[in-house]
Amino acid sequence: MKIGIDGREFVKNKVTGIKRFLYNFLSYIAKEKPNWDFYVFLNQYCEVNLEYPNLYKIYIPEKITFVWDQLELLKRVRQYNIDLFFSPYYKFPVFLSVPVITNIFDIMYLILPPYKNNLKYQLYIKNFIKLTAQKVKKIITCSNTVKVDLINILSIPQDKIEVIYLSVDKKFYPQPYKKVEEVKKRYNINSKYLLYVGNSKPHKNLYRLIEAYKLLPDSIRNNYYLLLVGVKRKDLISTFKVLPSWLNIIEFLPDDELVSLYSGAEVFVFPSLYEGFGLPPLEAMACGCPVVASNISTTLEILQDAALYFNPYDINEIKESILKVLLSEKLRKELVELGFRQVKKFNLEEIGKKYIEIFNLVINER
Numbered sequence: 001m002k003i004g005i006d007g008r009e010f011v012k013n014k015v016t017g018i019k020r021f022l023y024n025f026l027s028y029i030a031k032e033k034p035n036w037d038f039y040v041f042l043n044q045y046c047e048v049n050l051e052y053p054n055l056y057k058i059y060i061p062e063k064i065t066f067v068w069d070q071l072e073l074l075k076r077v078r079q080y081n082i083d084l085f086f087s088p089y090y091k092f093p094v095f096l097s098v099p100v101i102t103n104i105f106d107i108m109y110l111i112l113p114p115y116k117n118n119l120k121y122q123l124y125i126k127n128f129i130k131l132t133a134q135k136v137k138k139i140i141t142c143s144n145t146v147k148v149d150l151i152n153i154l155s156i157p158q159d160k161i162e163v164i165y166l167s168v169d170k171k172f173y174p175q176p177y178k179k180v181e182e183v184k185k186r187y188n189i190n191s192k193y194l195l196y197v198g199n200s201k202p203h204k205n206l207y208r209l210i211e212a213y214k215l216l217p218d219s220i221r222n223n224y225y226l227l228l229v230g231v232k233r234k235d236l237i238s239t240f241k242v243l244p245s246w247l248n249i250i251e252f253l254p255d256d257e258l259v260s261l262y263s264g265a266e267v268f269v270f271p272s273l274y275e276g277f278g279l280p281p282l283e284a285m286a287c288g289c290p291v292v293a294s295n296i297s298t299t300l301e302i303l304q305d306a307a308l309y310f311n312p313y314d315i316n317e318i319k320e321s322i323l324k325v326l327l328s329e330k331l332r333k334e335l336v337e338l339g340f341r342q343v344k345k346f347n348l349e350e351i352g353k354k355y356i357e358i359f360n361l362v363i364n365e366r
Helices: 017-032 065-079 119-135 144-154 177-186 206-214 255-264 280-286 297-306 315-327 329-343 348-364
Strands: 002-006 037-042 055-059 084-087 100-103 138-141 161-163 192-197 224-229 247-250 267-270 291-294 308-310
Touching: 002 065, 017 037, 017 348, 037 065, 084 348, 100 348, 119 144, 138 144, 138 348, 144 161, 144 297, 177 255, 192 206, 192 255, 192 280, 206 224, 206 315, 224 255, 255 280, 267 280, 267 315, 280 291, 280 297, 280 329, 291 297, 291 315, 297 329, 308 315, 315 329
Parallel strands: 002 037, 002 084, 037 055, 084 100, 100 138, 138 161, 192 224, 192 267, 224 247, 267 291, 291 308
Antiparallel strands: none
Protein backbone atom coordinates (compact mmCIF):
# COMPACT_ATOMS: atom_id res chain seq x y z
CA MET A 1 0.00 0.00 0.00
CA LYS A 2 1.19 3.50 -0.87
CA ILE A 3 0.26 6.19 1.63
CA GLY A 4 0.62 9.89 0.83
CA ILE A 5 1.10 12.35 3.69
CA ASP A 6 1.07 16.16 3.81
CA GLY A 7 4.28 16.75 5.76
CA ARG A 8 4.61 20.52 5.71
CA GLU A 9 4.63 20.71 9.50
CA PHE A 10 8.26 19.53 9.35
CA VAL A 11 9.41 23.16 9.24
CA LYS A 12 13.10 23.68 10.03
CA ASN A 13 13.85 25.07 13.52
CA LYS A 14 10.22 25.15 14.56
CA VAL A 15 8.39 22.87 16.97
CA THR A 16 4.62 22.38 16.84
CA GLY A 17 2.31 19.75 18.27
CA ILE A 18 1.52 18.48 14.76
CA LYS A 19 5.22 18.23 13.93
CA ARG A 20 5.82 16.16 17.06
CA PHE A 21 2.86 13.97 16.19
CA LEU A 22 4.05 13.39 12.62
CA TYR A 23 7.58 12.56 13.74
CA ASN A 24 6.39 10.01 16.30
CA PHE A 25 3.73 8.61 13.97
CA LEU A 26 6.15 8.05 11.08
CA SER A 27 8.89 6.71 13.37
CA TYR A 28 6.53 4.00 14.52
CA ILE A 29 4.47 3.13 11.45
CA ALA A 30 7.32 3.10 8.91
CA LYS A 31 9.15 0.57 11.05
CA GLU A 32 6.05 -1.41 12.02
CA LYS A 33 4.72 -1.70 8.44
CA PRO A 34 7.78 -2.27 6.19
CA ASN A 35 5.48 -3.49 3.38
CA TRP A 36 3.74 -0.08 3.23
CA ASP A 37 5.36 2.82 1.38
CA PHE A 38 5.06 6.34 2.80
CA TYR A 39 5.35 9.35 0.49
CA VAL A 40 5.79 12.48 2.58
CA PHE A 41 5.08 15.65 0.57
CA LEU A 42 7.12 18.65 1.71
CA ASN A 43 7.91 22.21 0.65
CA GLN A 44 11.21 24.12 0.55
CA TYR A 45 11.02 25.08 4.23
CA CYS A 46 10.95 21.52 5.53
CA GLU A 47 13.51 19.17 6.99
CA VAL A 48 12.75 15.59 8.02
CA ASN A 49 15.32 13.77 10.13
CA LEU A 50 13.88 10.31 9.52
CA GLU A 51 15.43 7.58 7.38
CA TYR A 52 13.55 4.39 6.51
CA PRO A 53 13.76 2.37 3.27
CA ASN A 54 9.98 2.68 2.79
CA LEU A 55 9.80 6.44 3.52
CA TYR A 56 10.13 8.79 0.55
CA LYS A 57 10.49 12.56 0.89
CA ILE A 58 8.99 14.46 -2.03
CA TYR A 59 9.86 18.17 -2.11
CA ILE A 60 7.45 20.46 -3.96
CA PRO A 61 8.24 24.22 -4.07
CA GLU A 62 5.41 26.23 -2.53
CA LYS A 63 4.66 29.79 -3.70
CA ILE A 64 0.89 30.05 -3.35
CA THR A 65 -0.44 27.84 -0.58
CA PHE A 66 -3.86 27.25 -2.12
CA VAL A 67 -2.26 26.14 -5.40
CA TRP A 68 0.06 23.77 -3.51
CA ASP A 69 -2.85 22.39 -1.48
CA GLN A 70 -5.24 21.79 -4.33
CA LEU A 71 -3.18 21.36 -7.51
CA GLU A 72 0.45 20.47 -6.80
CA LEU A 73 -0.44 17.89 -4.18
CA LEU A 74 -3.17 16.40 -6.36
CA LYS A 75 -0.68 16.05 -9.23
CA ARG A 76 1.85 14.18 -7.03
CA VAL A 77 -0.77 11.86 -5.53
CA ARG A 78 -1.64 10.78 -9.07
CA GLN A 79 1.99 10.66 -10.19
CA TYR A 80 3.01 8.25 -7.41
CA ASN A 81 -0.19 6.14 -7.60
CA ILE A 82 -1.07 6.79 -3.96
CA ASP A 83 -3.67 4.39 -2.50
CA LEU A 84 -4.57 6.35 0.64
CA PHE A 85 -3.99 9.99 1.57
CA PHE A 86 -3.46 11.16 5.15
CA SER A 87 -3.55 14.83 6.18
CA PRO A 88 -2.56 15.89 9.73
CA TYR A 89 -5.05 18.78 9.50
CA TYR A 90 -8.38 19.51 7.83
CA LYS A 91 -6.86 20.51 4.44
CA PHE A 92 -6.44 18.15 1.49
CA PRO A 93 -6.98 18.26 -2.30
CA VAL A 94 -10.77 18.16 -2.63
CA PHE A 95 -10.67 16.39 -6.02
CA LEU A 96 -8.74 13.38 -4.78
CA SER A 97 -10.22 10.09 -5.94
CA VAL A 98 -8.42 7.97 -3.32
CA PRO A 99 -9.66 7.46 0.27
CA VAL A 100 -8.69 10.26 2.67
CA ILE A 101 -8.11 10.27 6.43
CA THR A 102 -7.59 13.57 8.22
CA ASN A 103 -6.61 14.67 11.68
CA ILE A 104 -8.43 17.61 13.22
CA PHE A 105 -6.62 18.45 16.44
CA ASP A 106 -8.87 21.34 17.43
CA ILE A 107 -11.42 23.87 16.17
CA MET A 108 -10.16 26.70 18.35
CA TYR A 109 -10.65 29.21 15.53
CA LEU A 110 -14.40 28.62 15.61
CA ILE A 111 -14.76 28.73 19.40
CA LEU A 112 -12.43 31.15 21.13
CA PRO A 113 -12.34 34.95 20.92
CA PRO A 114 -10.70 36.75 19.18
CA TYR A 115 -10.38 34.01 16.53
CA LYS A 116 -14.08 33.29 16.16
CA ASN A 117 -14.76 36.96 15.41
CA ASN A 118 -12.63 36.70 12.28
CA LEU A 119 -14.82 36.36 9.19
CA LYS A 120 -12.13 34.39 7.37
CA TYR A 121 -12.13 31.70 10.02
CA GLN A 122 -15.89 31.49 10.19
CA LEU A 123 -16.39 31.25 6.43
CA TYR A 124 -13.29 29.49 5.13
CA ILE A 125 -12.32 27.12 7.95
CA LYS A 126 -15.84 26.23 9.02
CA ASN A 127 -16.97 25.46 5.48
CA PHE A 128 -13.78 23.61 4.61
CA ILE A 129 -14.06 21.39 7.68
CA LYS A 130 -17.67 20.63 6.75
CA LEU A 131 -16.49 19.72 3.24
CA THR A 132 -13.77 17.59 4.81
CA ALA A 133 -16.35 15.75 6.88
CA GLN A 134 -18.37 14.94 3.77
CA LYS A 135 -15.47 13.63 1.67
CA VAL A 136 -13.12 11.86 4.09
CA LYS A 137 -13.48 8.31 5.32
CA LYS A 138 -12.37 9.05 8.87
CA ILE A 139 -11.57 12.09 11.00
CA ILE A 140 -9.12 11.38 13.80
CA THR A 141 -8.94 13.78 16.71
CA CYS A 142 -6.82 13.77 19.84
CA SER A 143 -9.32 14.17 22.68
CA ASN A 144 -12.95 13.53 23.54
CA THR A 145 -13.24 17.26 24.16
CA VAL A 146 -12.55 18.02 20.50
CA LYS A 147 -14.83 15.19 19.39
CA VAL A 148 -17.72 16.80 21.28
CA ASP A 149 -16.86 20.17 19.69
CA LEU A 150 -16.89 18.64 16.20
CA ILE A 151 -20.28 17.05 16.80
CA ASN A 152 -21.92 20.02 18.51
CA ILE A 153 -20.49 22.89 16.46
CA LEU A 154 -20.08 21.33 13.02
CA SER A 155 -22.67 18.52 13.19
CA ILE A 156 -20.14 15.91 12.07
CA PRO A 157 -21.54 12.37 12.42
CA GLN A 158 -20.21 10.68 15.53
CA ASP A 159 -19.35 7.43 13.73
CA LYS A 160 -16.98 9.27 11.38
CA ILE A 161 -14.80 10.52 14.28
CA GLU A 162 -12.14 8.46 16.05
CA VAL A 163 -10.34 9.65 19.19
CA ILE A 164 -6.67 8.68 19.42
CA TYR A 165 -4.52 10.44 22.00
CA LEU A 166 -1.07 11.77 21.17
CA SER A 167 2.04 10.04 22.47
CA VAL A 168 4.95 11.36 24.52
CA ASP A 169 8.33 10.76 22.93
CA LYS A 170 10.64 8.47 24.90
CA LYS A 171 13.36 11.12 24.72
CA PHE A 172 11.54 12.98 27.52
CA TYR A 173 12.78 11.59 30.83
CA PRO A 174 14.56 13.06 33.89
CA GLN A 175 18.06 14.26 33.06
CA PRO A 176 21.05 14.06 35.41
CA TYR A 177 21.99 17.18 37.37
CA LYS A 178 25.22 17.69 35.40
CA LYS A 179 23.41 17.69 32.04
CA VAL A 180 20.79 20.15 33.33
CA GLU A 181 23.48 22.51 34.61
CA GLU A 182 25.33 22.40 31.29
CA VAL A 183 22.22 23.49 29.38
CA LYS A 184 21.37 26.16 31.95
CA LYS A 185 24.87 27.58 31.65
CA ARG A 186 24.59 27.59 27.84
CA TYR A 187 21.54 29.87 28.09
CA ASN A 188 22.75 31.99 31.02
CA ILE A 189 20.16 30.59 33.40
CA ASN A 190 21.79 31.21 36.76
CA SER A 191 18.74 30.94 39.00
CA LYS A 192 15.81 28.64 39.71
CA TYR A 193 13.00 29.07 37.21
CA LEU A 194 9.33 28.56 36.41
CA LEU A 195 8.91 27.15 32.90
CA TYR A 196 6.46 27.87 30.09
CA VAL A 197 6.73 26.15 26.68
CA GLY A 198 4.58 27.39 23.79
CA ASN A 199 3.95 30.51 21.75
CA SER A 200 2.27 33.85 22.45
CA LYS A 201 -0.96 33.38 20.49
CA PRO A 202 -4.05 34.62 22.35
CA HIS A 203 -5.31 31.18 23.38
CA LYS A 204 -2.01 30.42 25.13
CA ASN A 205 -2.88 33.07 27.74
CA LEU A 206 0.75 34.07 28.17
CA TYR A 207 0.00 37.60 29.29
CA ARG A 208 -2.05 36.45 32.28
CA LEU A 209 0.82 34.17 33.26
CA ILE A 210 3.19 37.14 33.18
CA GLU A 211 0.77 39.22 35.26
CA ALA A 212 0.41 36.36 37.75
CA TYR A 213 4.19 36.08 38.05
CA LYS A 214 4.41 39.82 38.80
CA LEU A 215 2.03 39.29 41.74
CA LEU A 216 4.33 36.73 43.36
CA PRO A 217 6.08 37.92 46.57
CA ASP A 218 9.44 39.65 46.12
CA SER A 219 11.13 36.75 47.90
CA ILE A 220 9.98 34.42 45.11
CA ARG A 221 10.62 36.74 42.15
CA ASN A 222 14.11 37.50 43.44
CA ASN A 223 14.97 33.80 43.34
CA TYR A 224 13.00 32.43 40.39
CA TYR A 225 13.08 33.42 36.71
CA LEU A 226 10.07 33.11 34.48
CA LEU A 227 11.53 31.17 31.55
CA LEU A 228 9.57 31.22 28.27
CA VAL A 229 10.56 28.70 25.59
CA GLY A 230 9.19 29.05 22.05
CA VAL A 231 8.11 32.68 22.45
CA LYS A 232 9.49 35.35 20.13
CA ARG A 233 10.88 38.44 21.84
CA LYS A 234 9.19 40.71 19.30
CA ASP A 235 5.80 39.40 20.47
CA LEU A 236 6.38 40.95 23.88
CA ILE A 237 7.44 44.39 22.64
CA SER A 238 3.98 45.81 23.32
CA THR A 239 4.25 44.64 26.94
CA PHE A 240 7.90 45.43 27.66
CA LYS A 241 10.05 47.95 25.80
CA VAL A 242 12.98 46.43 27.66
CA LEU A 243 12.68 42.87 28.93
CA PRO A 244 12.84 42.76 32.76
CA SER A 245 15.66 40.88 34.43
CA TRP A 246 13.27 38.24 35.80
CA LEU A 247 12.08 37.25 32.30
CA ASN A 248 14.21 34.86 30.27
CA ILE A 249 13.23 33.97 26.69
CA ILE A 250 14.59 31.19 24.47
CA GLU A 251 12.93 31.43 21.08
CA PHE A 252 13.88 27.97 19.84
CA LEU A 253 15.26 25.01 21.73
CA PRO A 254 16.11 21.57 20.27
CA ASP A 255 14.53 18.65 22.11
CA ASP A 256 17.81 17.37 23.54
CA GLU A 257 18.14 20.68 25.43
CA LEU A 258 14.43 21.14 26.13
CA VAL A 259 14.37 17.85 28.02
CA SER A 260 17.06 19.24 30.35
CA LEU A 261 15.14 22.45 31.03
CA TYR A 262 11.98 20.47 31.78
CA SER A 263 14.05 18.39 34.20
CA GLY A 264 15.54 21.44 35.91
CA ALA A 265 12.36 23.52 36.29
CA GLU A 266 10.79 24.06 39.71
CA VAL A 267 7.31 24.05 38.20
CA PHE A 268 5.82 23.93 34.71
CA VAL A 269 2.91 26.32 34.07
CA PHE A 270 0.32 25.64 31.35
CA PRO A 271 -2.18 28.55 31.32
CA SER A 272 -4.02 27.88 28.03
CA LEU A 273 -7.60 28.97 27.43
CA TYR A 274 -8.12 26.25 24.81
CA GLU A 275 -6.17 23.19 23.64
CA GLY A 276 -6.99 20.24 21.45
CA PHE A 277 -4.61 18.10 23.50
CA GLY A 278 -1.56 19.81 25.01
CA LEU A 279 1.72 17.88 24.89
CA PRO A 280 4.04 20.19 26.90
CA PRO A 281 2.61 19.39 30.37
CA LEU A 282 2.92 15.66 29.67
CA GLU A 283 6.50 16.16 28.48
CA ALA A 284 7.22 18.07 31.69
CA MET A 285 5.70 15.25 33.76
CA ALA A 286 7.83 12.69 31.91
CA CYS A 287 10.90 14.70 33.00
CA GLY A 288 9.86 14.78 36.66
CA CYS A 289 8.60 18.37 36.75
CA PRO A 290 5.44 19.23 38.74
CA VAL A 291 2.69 20.81 36.62
CA VAL A 292 0.12 23.52 37.30
CA ALA A 293 -2.44 23.94 34.54
CA SER A 294 -5.64 25.68 33.54
CA ASN A 295 -8.84 23.85 34.40
CA ILE A 296 -10.15 23.68 30.83
CA SER A 297 -11.89 20.49 29.73
CA THR A 298 -8.96 19.16 27.68
CA THR A 299 -6.36 19.39 30.42
CA LEU A 300 -8.77 17.82 32.91
CA GLU A 301 -9.27 14.94 30.46
CA ILE A 302 -5.58 14.45 29.60
CA LEU A 303 -3.78 15.28 32.85
CA GLN A 304 -6.47 14.03 35.28
CA ASP A 305 -5.26 14.11 38.90
CA ALA A 306 -1.58 14.64 38.00
CA ALA A 307 -1.68 18.46 37.93
CA LEU A 308 -2.74 21.31 40.20
CA TYR A 309 -5.44 23.32 38.43
CA PHE A 310 -6.41 27.00 38.28
CA ASN A 311 -8.95 29.22 36.54
CA PRO A 312 -6.95 30.59 33.56
CA TYR A 313 -8.89 33.87 33.60
CA ASP A 314 -7.97 34.60 37.23
CA ILE A 315 -4.38 35.84 37.64
CA ASN A 316 -4.61 35.58 41.44
CA GLU A 317 -5.54 31.92 41.16
CA ILE A 318 -2.65 31.29 38.76
CA LYS A 319 -0.31 32.99 41.24
CA GLU A 320 -1.65 30.98 44.19
CA SER A 321 -1.27 27.67 42.35
CA ILE A 322 2.36 28.44 41.54
CA LEU A 323 3.01 29.44 45.15
CA LYS A 324 1.46 26.25 46.52
CA VAL A 325 3.87 24.11 44.53
CA LEU A 326 6.92 26.25 45.26
CA LEU A 327 6.26 26.33 48.99
CA SER A 328 5.29 22.69 49.58
CA GLU A 329 7.89 20.00 49.02
CA LYS A 330 5.25 17.39 49.85
CA LEU A 331 2.92 18.66 47.10
CA ARG A 332 5.81 18.80 44.62
CA LYS A 333 6.69 15.16 45.26
CA GLU A 334 3.05 14.08 44.98
CA LEU A 335 2.65 15.84 41.63
CA VAL A 336 5.90 14.37 40.30
CA GLU A 337 4.83 10.82 41.20
CA LEU A 338 1.33 11.30 39.79
CA GLY A 339 2.88 12.76 36.64
CA PHE A 340 5.14 9.75 36.08
CA ARG A 341 2.10 7.49 36.42
CA GLN A 342 -0.09 9.57 34.10
CA VAL A 343 2.39 9.91 31.26
CA LYS A 344 2.66 6.12 30.90
CA LYS A 345 -0.86 6.14 29.44
CA PHE A 346 0.38 7.95 26.30
CA ASN A 347 2.41 5.15 24.81
CA LEU A 348 3.56 5.37 21.17
CA GLU A 349 3.14 1.65 20.50
CA GLU A 350 -0.49 1.52 21.65
CA ILE A 351 -1.36 4.72 19.82
CA GLY A 352 0.43 3.61 16.63
CA LYS A 353 -1.53 0.35 16.59
CA LYS A 354 -4.79 2.30 16.59
CA TYR A 355 -3.69 4.28 13.54
CA ILE A 356 -2.75 1.08 11.71
CA GLU A 357 -6.19 -0.38 12.51
CA ILE A 358 -7.94 2.65 11.03
CA PHE A 359 -5.72 2.71 7.94
CA ASN A 360 -6.45 -0.98 7.34
CA LEU A 361 -10.16 -0.45 7.89
CA VAL A 362 -10.36 2.40 5.38
CA ILE A 363 -8.26 0.74 2.68
CA ASN A 364 -10.27 -2.52 2.97
CA GLU A 365 -13.53 -0.61 2.52
CA ARG A 366 -12.54 0.61 -0.93
